[in-house]
Amino acid sequence: MEIPSNSLICSPRYCIVFMKIISINVRGLGVEDKIGWVRGICSSEKPDLIALQETKCKQVEDRLIHALWGNSDCGYIQKEAVDNSGGMLLVWDIKNYVAISACVSEFFLVVKGHWKGCDQDSIIVHVYGPHDDASKKIMWESLDYFVKSIDAAWLVCGEFNEVREPSDRLNCVFHQRWANRFNKFIAEINLIEIPISGRKLTRISDDGLKFSKIDRFLASDKFINLWDDLSVIALDRKESDHCSVVLRDKLLDYGPKPFEVFNEWFNKEGVEEVIKEAWKKPVTSIHSDSMFGDHLKNVKYCLKQWSNATFGNLDKEIGTLKLKVEDWGKKAESCSLNDIDRADWLEARRCWIENEKSKTKMLKQKARSRWKTKVRPEDGDCLVVLRRKKVEEKVVEVVCSLVRKQMREGREE
Incomplete structure (x- = not known):
């Protein structure tokens, strides 16, 4: 048939x-x-x-x-x-x-x-x-x-x-x-x-x-x-x-997707270590499916803390750097800057631009994830929360490697 x-x-x-x-x-x-x-x-x-x-x-x-x-x-x-x-x-x-x-x-x-x-x-x-x-x-x-x-x-x-x-x-x-x-x-x-x-x-x-x-x-x-x-x-x-x-x-059945992730996180050093250390934290569940969910909750919590520490004051930092760059620019117009001052000015400008780019990328990705939740399946790319992004592949790669290691150790025991 x-x-x-x-x-x-x-x-x-x-x-x-x-x-x-x-x-x-x-x-x-x-x-x-x-x-x-x-x-x-x-x-x-x-x-x-x-x-x-x-x-x-x-x-x-x-x-x-x-x-x-x-x-x-x-x-x-x-x-x-x-x-x-x-x-x-x-x-x-x-x-x-x-x-x-x-x-x-x-x-x-x-x-x-x-x-x-x-x-x-x-x-x-x-x-x-x-x-x-x-x-x-x-x-x-x-x-x-x-x-x-x-x-x-x-x-x-x-x-x-x-x-x-x-x-x-x-x-x-x-x-x-x-x-x-x-x-x-x-x-x-x-x-x-x-x-x-x-x-x-x-x-x-x-x-x-x-x-x-x-x-x-x-x-x-x-x-x-x-x-x-x-x-x-x-x-x-x-x-x-x-x-x-x-x-x-x-x-x-692990319930809803446990956390959002952003591409920009993986441009920062240390994020993989945050995930690995979070996975090592003890859990109270005894069943394998519940244990997996608890491990993900630990990863979610630690990533949230790390993200707040890394990106939480981004707007304030951008504002401070912007003012610093403007002040150096005005000073450079009135007098010649020495090598140290010029290096500080250029470094402040570089950090300001990088932080602006990071903020723009994260806002753009967040807006796109919201848009994807409204796309109909017949429109083609219908998955929610940026499943085609390399960022999720990276998280899955790190987490799954830890899961496989844990399962191997369980079999050996």
């Missing part, structure tokens, strides 16, 4: 890659409440891909997909519902994920591509498992052949309509024979289930009595090795009988 042409549009992106994929059985997209619910999840979670099962739509129109996603910066493939039953939709962020090819099967959707900044291709399979045993067997055989025929980084996710062990069901019948077949299928294609947190069981019946875990993320070693630390969490179900299930790289 041909991917919509807009799904391959690229916008500038920083090369540090994070990932988030959400799977949701929406139980129909025909009402505004469901559309608003999915749009709210996309807005708050900001996934790279979202896999929707049971859309119950013959065909989901572009307008509705853009409303669900929150904008038109997305590519997608879908399988139409049959007699108001079933239906699948897989949507991805074209700013983060580059789709190369895609196809539609009776029981699953497939997209092959890669995250921008990551050279390794991956294949995402979005599953909506059938209920009857014969169809389940056909789906598993098709997936088995498909996965074994291509050596790639595989992720198979969605609603499988099958469980693996008795604890995956509560107050409903467990079939050991089909659980064994499901586990055999997973083992034979060398997939690993990413453990779930938040909630153990992902579906609840309308009467609130029966629970089951039928929504999963299964990944190959190659896919797992693309990321630092994968985790799965189940969110509240709200508008469906299924929880929304989120796969993410744990290093994703």
Whole structure:
């Protein structure tokens, strides 16, 4: 199936890659409440891909997909519902994920591509498992052949309509024979289930009595090795009988960008030492993601102090130097200056001009960063806070080198 042409549009992106994929059985997209619910999840979670099962739509129109996603910066493939039953939709962020090819099967959707900044291709399979045993067997055989025929980084996710062990069901019948077949299928294609947190069981019946875990993320070693630390969490179900299930790289959520930086900082000696010394300061967190955030807070605080000391009195210093240059100029007009006085005059003039240039550059960069926050993605260069500037590359270079060193030391221990 041909991917919509807009799904391959690229916008500038920083090369540090994070990932988030959400799977949701929406139980129909025909009402505004469901559309608003999915749009709210996309807005708050900001996934790279979202896999929707049971859309119950013959065909989901572009307008509705853009409303669900929150904008038109997305590519997608879908399988139409049959007699108001079933239906699948897989949507991805074209700013983060580059789709190369895609196809539609009776029981699953497939997209092959890669995250921008990551050279390794991956294949995402979005599953909506059938209920009857014969169809389940056909789906598993098709997936088995498909996965074994291509050596790639595989992720198979969605609603499988099958469980693996008795604890995956509560107050409903467990079939050991089909659980064994499901586990055999997973083992034979060398997939690993990413453990779930938040909630153990992902579906609840309308009467609130029966629970089951039928929504999963299964990944190959190659896919797992693309990321630092994968985790799965189940969110509240709200508008469906299924929880929304989120796969993410744990290093994703550091909150807002911790500080602004300016090109002019790196024209001053000592700024790299400030960053390195700030990174060495102790932190109180014990979890790796929280520790990383605390290290960045230390860097932010120390850079702020250094910037205030270095540039904080720039206006006052410029004013003083300007007056000094004017005084020397008037004195030079009335009498001849000796070598020492002339050197002082020229040095004051040099410092005055350099400080004026520094101030102008910083103001210009700050104004440009504000302007960038208002640029639309379709205008091209749409990233915020000067991501294409060498200044951020320098900060990332210094900080990442410290992170890599810390991770190496942790492994050695």
